Amino acid sequence: MAQPPQHTSSTPVDWPIGYPCIAQHAFRDENSDVPAGTRGKIVRTEMGYAQVTMPYLEPPRSGWVPQSYLQIGTTRKYGDIHVEVPPTLVNSPMPEQSNINWSKLSIPQANRIFYDRAQVQIRSGPSNQKRITIVSEAEVPGQPRGSLEVTIPSGVPGLDVGTWVHPVIEMMADGSPHSHSYTRLPIAGPYADWNQANSWALKIEFELDNGSWQHVYLSCRNPYEARTPQLNWPGAFDVYGHGIGIYRYLQQVQLDRNSKQAWMYDYGLARIKEQKFDFLTQTITPEDVLPPNKIVKASSMKTVGQMQAELGQLGLNAFGNPGQMDQPSKGTRRPAGACDSCYLHNLEGRNFLPDGSAQDVYPQSQRTECVKATGGNPNERAVCVRCRQLARPCTWTRAVEDCPLDDPRVRALLPRPYTIQVQSIPDPHFSVHQVAMQ
Numbered sequence: 431m432a433q434p435p436q437h438t439s440s441t442p443v444d445w446p447i448g449y450p451c452i453a454q455h456a457f458r459d460e461n462s463d464v465p466a467g468t469r470g471k472i473v474r475t476e477m478g479y480a481q482v483t484m485p486y487l488e489p490p491r492s493g494w495v496p497q498s499y500l501q502i503g504t505t506r507k508y509g510d511i512h513v514e515v516p517p518t519l520v521n522s523p524m525p526e527q528s529n530i531n532w533s534k535l536s537i538p539q540a541n542r543i544f545y546d547r548a549q550v551q552i553r554s555g556p557s558n559q560k561r562i563t564i565v566s567e568a569e570v571p572g573q574p575r576g577s578l579e580v581t582i583p584s585g586v587p588g589l590d591v592g593t594w595v596h597p598v599i600e601m602m603a604d605g606s607p608h609s610h611s612y613t614r615l616p617i618a619g620p621y622a623d624w625n626q627a628n629s630w631a632l633k634i635e636f637e638l639d640n641g642s643w644q645h646v647y648l649s650c651r652n653p654y655e656a657r658t659p660q661l662n663w664p665g666a667f668d669v670y671g672h673g674i675g676i677y678r679y680l681q682q683v684q685l686d687r688n689s690k691q692a693w694m695y696d697y698g699l700a701r702i703k704e705q706k707f708d709f710l711t712q713t714i715t716p717e718d719v720l721p722p723n724k725i726v727k728a729s730s731m732k733t734v735g736q737m738q739a740e741l742g743q744l745g746l747n748a749f750g751n752p753g754q755m756d757q758p759s760k761g762t763r764r765p766a767g768a769c770d771s772c773y774l775h776n777l778e779g780r781n782f783l784p785d786g787s788a789q790d791v792y793p794q795s796q797r798t799e800c801v802k803a804t805g806g807n808p809n810e811r812a813v814c815v816r817c818r819q820l821a822r823p824c825t826w827t828r829a830v831e832d833c834p835l836d837d838p839r840v841r842a843l844l845p846r847p848y849t850i851q852v853q854s855i856p857d858p859h860f861s862v863h864q865v866a867m868q
């Protein structure tokens with residue numbers, strides 16, 4: 431790939447990466463051949479130049495073009511708008527901030543906040559897996575350095591080792607669980623900030639050889655895996671640590687070091703430029719987001735009473751004597767007498783007959799027994815080993831024997847199913863706006 435010429439320019443370098451562009455004038459040098467009117471997309475900027483992919487030329491190519499030769503068009507994300515590009519407000523990050531630049535766009539009507547970072551390259555990982563790194567903890571002498579390492583699903587065309595992809599984090603603005611959450615944790619969990627850990631999704635956007643774009647959501651394969659094999663603290667799952675760590679990171683909230691447990695992650699403070707949208711002028715202006723200087727302690731665990739109340743509000747029977755159903759069971763649970771969580775975990779699926787009745791589908795071998803956890807206070811409500819993992823009481827609810835498996839009562843107890851869905855990203859109708867420099 432050609433490198434940008436050694437050239438200095440007063441042109442701001444904060445051009446919006448990922449936007450389509452068009453060449454106002456022809457530009458040719460020993461590495462680039464860009465006819466006037468060429469359509470492309472900006473993938474990188476450096477020293478007054480922009481690297482542009484040109485999939486519509488024959489043959490398709492990529493080259494470095496002076497920014498002054500280009501006009502910026504619409505974007506598939508932001509619609510028919512233009513972008514004002516101010517000088518950088520913060521030239522270097524604060525000591526607590528990550529050195530990764532994130533772009534933030536809020537869509538209040540959709541209850542979504544989008545965070546984009548620079549592209550990352552797929553690399554080989556253990557057991558022939560493909561992986562990318564989203565963010566890493568700061569180095570602390572004598573301590574292991576944690577990072578969010580994400581596995582790329584196999585069998586997806588265009589996602590080979592060496593491919594550059596664009597990570598995007600979608601966060602629910604109100605902190606509620608995201609329907610494609612990376613963590614895949616059940617809705618109900620033992621920590622007060624459980625929802626926030628479940629509130630964001632991670633997807634990667636990538637370009638195919640034909641110039642079209644696709645995205646796929648990524649998620650954790652084993653949400654109940656502990657950070658270390660020796661750790662069996664309830665709810666201390668590796669993915670929960672990542673989930674709440676990324677939430678704090680993008681909210682630019684510092685974690686009180688004295689309350690940090692060994693299994694938790696602390697990514698520091700993200701360095702963010704928010705794209706402020708002016709509806710009147712249809713303009714986006716990038717502005718630095720300064721951290722709020724807020725320090726929080728690690729979340730406390732909910733009490734048994736709080737967990738019972740939360741499950742009860744969702745319609746689950748978390749009260750009464752252990753094993754006592756709120757209504758007579760259909761008698762089809764495997765194993766017999768299992769609590770809701772163990773019963774649902776054993777299901778392969780559920781079909782609905784023409785009369786509306788539910789028919790459970792079981793795998794050939796049973797996945798789990800419903801075994802009462804040993805120890806503890808004999809006067810407390812009995813709990814099985816599986817439910818103890820999440821420090822929650824067992825529930826026995828007739829309604830979960832008839833409802834769809836994506837019902838909130840089921841999702842409160844089970845992780846979201848692991849799925850891979852590749853979707854196309856349509857190109858917008860191309861139109862050009864002159865970028866307003868300040």
